[in-house]
Amino acid sequence: GWLPAEGFAGGRMQLDVDAARAAITEHVGEPLGLDATDAAWAIVRVVNANMANAVRRVLSTKGVDPRGLSMVAFGGNGAVHAWGQARELGIDQIVVPRAAPAFSALGLLVADYVIDLSWSLVSPLAVADPLQMQRIFADLRDEAAKELPPAQLDPDQVAEQYYANICYPGQNFDMSLPVPEGTEVSGDALSAIADRFHELHEADRGYCFRDQGPLLRSLRLKVVGATPKPSRVAAAGEVTDAAEAVTGTRQAFFGDGFVEATVYDGPRLAAGAVVDGPALVEEPFTVLVLPPGQTATVDEHGNYLVTG
Numbered sequence: 001g002w003l004p005a006e007g008f009a010g011g012r013m014q015l016d017v018d019a020a021r022a023a024i025t026e027h028v029g030e031p032l033g034l035d036a037t038d039a040a041w042a043i044v045r046v047v048n049a050n051m052a053n054a055v056r057r058v059l060s061t062k063g064v065d066p067r068g069l070s071m072v073a074f075g076g077n078g079a080v081h082a083w084g085q086a087r088e089l090g091i092d093q094i095v096v097p098r099a100a101p102a103f104s105a106l107g108l109l110v111a112d113y114v115i116d117l118s119w120s121l122v123s124p125l126a127v128a129d130p131l132q133m134q135r136i137f138a139d140l141r142d143e144a145a146k147e148l149p150p151a152q153l154d155p156d157q158v159a160e161q162y163y164a165n166i167c168y169p170g171q172n173f174d175m176s177l178p179v180p181e182g183t184e185v186s187g188d189a190l191s192a193i194a195d196r197f198h199e200l201h202e203a204d205r206g207y208c209f210r211d212q213g214p215l216l217r218s219l220r221l222k223v224v225g226a227t228p229k230p231s232r233v234a235a236a237g238e239v240t241d242a243a244e245a246v247t248g249t250r251q252a253f254f255g256d257g258f259v260e261a262t263v264y265d266g267p268r269l270a271a272g273a274v275v276d277g278p279a280l281v282e283e284p285f286t287v288l289v290l291p292p293g294q295t296a297t298v299d300e301h302g303n304y305l306v307t308g
Contacts, residue, residue, distance in 0.1 A: 001252035001261070002080060002280060002289050010284035025035075037253060048081055052088035067105045070095055074103035077115035079281075079288040083306070098234035101285035106233060110212060113151045113225035115144045118165070118218050125194050126213045133219060137162055140221035153225040160192060163220040166197045168209055174217045175200060234302050237270040245269050247249045254291040273298045277308070 005015045021036045030086055047073035067090040073082035079096045086094050090296040097103055119136045121128070141160065148158065162182040169173035181189045190210050194214050240246050247270040252261040261278040266288065275281055276295050277290030281304070290296055294308040 001250055001258065004038060004250075004263075004282060007282075022075060038068075039246035040147060041255060044084065045082075048088055050082040051081065052085045055085070055089060066091055072097070074100040076101040076286050078103075079283070079286045079304075081289075083289055083291055083294060086306075092307060094304075096288055096296075096304040096306065098283070098304070101283070110227055110229050112227055113148075113153060114225040115147050116220070117222075118220040120217075120218045120281055121216060125164075125190055125197075125216045128190060128216050130185050130190065133164075133185050134183050134206050136219050137185070137221060140219070141183065141223075144221060144223045148223070148225065151225050153227075157226045159224050159226070159286075161221065161222040161224065164216055165218040166214045166216055168201075168212050169215050174215075175204065176220060179219075191298055210223070232302060235267065236302060237266075237268045237273070237298070239268050240270050240272040242269060242273045243274045246274070247282070250280060252280060252289075254278065259292065269298050271298050271300045 003015060005017050008015050010087045018036075024039050024043070025036045025201045027034055027084060028034070028043065029036050031044070032039060034042065045277050057065065068093060070093040071082055071086050071089070072095045073079050074097055076165045078100050082096065084251055086092070099106055117140045119140060121132070123129075123138060144160075159300070160182065162179045162185075165174040165177050166177050175197065177193065177200055179189075179193060185193075197214045198208040198210050237245070242264060245265045248263050249260050250263050251258040253259075259278050261280050264275055264279060264281045266281045266283040269275070269281070274295060275290060277294040277296075278292045279288075279290040279296075281288035281296065288296060288306070290306065295308055296304045296306045299305055
């Protein structure tokens with residue numbers, strides 16, 4: 001009941017509910033002794049659990065508790081599944097961009113142009129050759145300059161960022177430390193670079209060894225060409241009273257029988273509009289699914305902020 005059978009994808013498609021019900025009944029429901037609704041719900045639960053477990057795996061490598069985060073839901077199915085995954089993960093705020101179905105494509109179009117180059121140079125930092133470092137940075141800059149013309153960027157839009165990848169002796173992973181001196185790095189700067197490394201290591205990892213000389217492992221140049229960003233990624237709606245955007249109701253299933261969910265014309269909703277679940281907010285290429293107890297508010301950028 002979440003998706004509109006008629007008018008799907010902005011009216012470009014019609015969904016065959018009877019065919020879907022028959023397929024699920026034959027291939028899932030009957031083998032498991034479930035009716036079509038319970039079988040479909042079991043599929044949704046498995047899908048959400050798999051996606052939530054993928055999130056847990058990523059966050060566990062960072063030592064982050066998902067309960068302190070907001071979930072950004074994008075892609076055509078993001079807004080459909082976000083509420084279920086958020087519950088699995090204990091997340092109580094979801095952000096759905098207005099341009100969610102095309103979010104990845106939009107990001108590609110507006111992303112900054114980035115060239116990231118590195119050159120291996122292994123040496124105790126204290127005895128590194130500043131002239132060699134200067135030459136390497138200059139060579140990296142020349143190499144980056146060869147890649148810039150296709151981007152057709154104004155020189156004022158391009159910024160160069162120099163780094164030294166440094167670690168303590170015996171460490172397997174280095175840290176990328178900014179070296180603002182760049183091609184002008186000198187012997188006097190090496191001591192300052194070491195001090196900055198100790199401070200960065202302590203701030204990022206909670207400890208440092210100031211009595212140990214850092215080890216230089218490579219030099220890096222990152223060239224960033226800034227591209228224009230749109231002030232808004234989707235057209236603003238015209239109604240702040242969500243009731244004016246109601247198009248009807250539809251029976252929707254949220255795990256404990258069907259309930260009557262109010263259906264909204266999403267593109268009409270302006271900043272400040274508030275929608276209470278159970279509700280289905282239909283955008284041209286997705287549906288924001290709100291179970292009972294959840295509320296969505298349209299912010300000044302057109303995003304849906306979902307809480308509850």
